[in-house]
Amino acid sequence: MEPEFWNETWSNRDIAFHSANVHPFLAGQLSTLSLRSGARMFLPLCGKTLDIHWLLKQGFQVVGVELVETAVQELFDELKVTPEIIEGGKLKLYRGDNIDVYVGNIFDLSSAEIKSVDGVYDRAALVALPEKMRKNYADQVMRLSGSAPQLLITFEYDQAEMEGPPFSVTRQALNRLYGQTYEIERLTGRNYERFENVSSKVSEVVWCLT
Numbered sequence: 001m002e003p004e005f006w007n008e009t010w011s012n013r014d015i016a017f018h019s020a021n022v023h024p025f026l027a028g029q030l031s032t033l034s035l036r037s038g039a040r041m042f043l044p045l046c047g048k049t050l051d052i053h054w055l056l057k058q059g060f061q062v063v064g065v066e067l068v069e070t071a072v073q074e075l076f077d078e079l080k081v082t083p084e085i086i087e088g089g090k091l092k093l094y095r096g097d098n099i100d101v102y103v104g105n106i107f108d109l110s111s112a113e114i115k116s117v118d119g120v121y122d123r124a125a126l127v128a129l130p131e132k133m134r135k136n137y138a139d140q141v142m143r144l145s146g147s148a149p150q151l152l153i154t155f156e157y158d159q160a161e162m163e164g165p166p167f168s169v170t171r172q173a174l175n176r177l178y179g180q181t182y183e184i185e186r187l188t189g190r191n192y193e194r195f196e197n198v199s200s201k202v203s204e205v206v207w208c209l210t
């Protein structure tokens, strides 16, 4: 997906991926990463997810990256935080108490910029990218996070029935992307019935990468 696709998605408000609730598995599964309190969580392709609100409330620090500035402005508005906006690098930085969100392309971000990361939360990020981008994305997430443990949420369905995004990402695909670096454990999953065009089974699956 090229940047124009996501700019149009946000300007047309075609943001069905944005949930009105905190992800139902986040609270129950994050502890599998065994993070210290106050850990710094990296959210690649973060949008304006309410999961960020939840993480901040739990005392985590958050660092995100998001291509579309409108999304980041809305995130800070909804958090009721007036950001300090820092320009100078390739990406603009929106900063508040315990939260840094970089505006721009994840592939332009450096590990020196985002500093240390204790855990990664990938919801609707890996699955937002077409197959040909996923290897570069996975390598970049590992580079940026120092291969920190990940809570990763994917979809599995018959890709022939829907174009994506979100795309179907199987365990075999995860093994190819992350299997050299991480132990990959399937934590839980549920049937997901919100893709209108898919008549066969859709599963939403939660993984722990340690």
Ligand SMILES: C[S@@+](CC[C@H](N)C(=O)[O-])C[C@H]1O[C@@H](n2cnc3c(N)ncnc32)[C@H](O)[C@@H]1O
Binding pocket: 001, 006, 007, 017, 018, 019, 044, 045, 046, 047, 048, 049, 065, 066, 067, 068, 071, 104, 105, 106, 107, 123, 124, 125, 128, 165
């Ligand atoms: C499917 S949405 C998911 C957003 C968020 N994770 C959530 O759960 O609501 C994917 C987001 O990634 C952003 N995005 C896509 N490609 C990106 C890239 N190369 N770098 C940074 N952000 C990107 C899009 O603008 C979009 O907001």
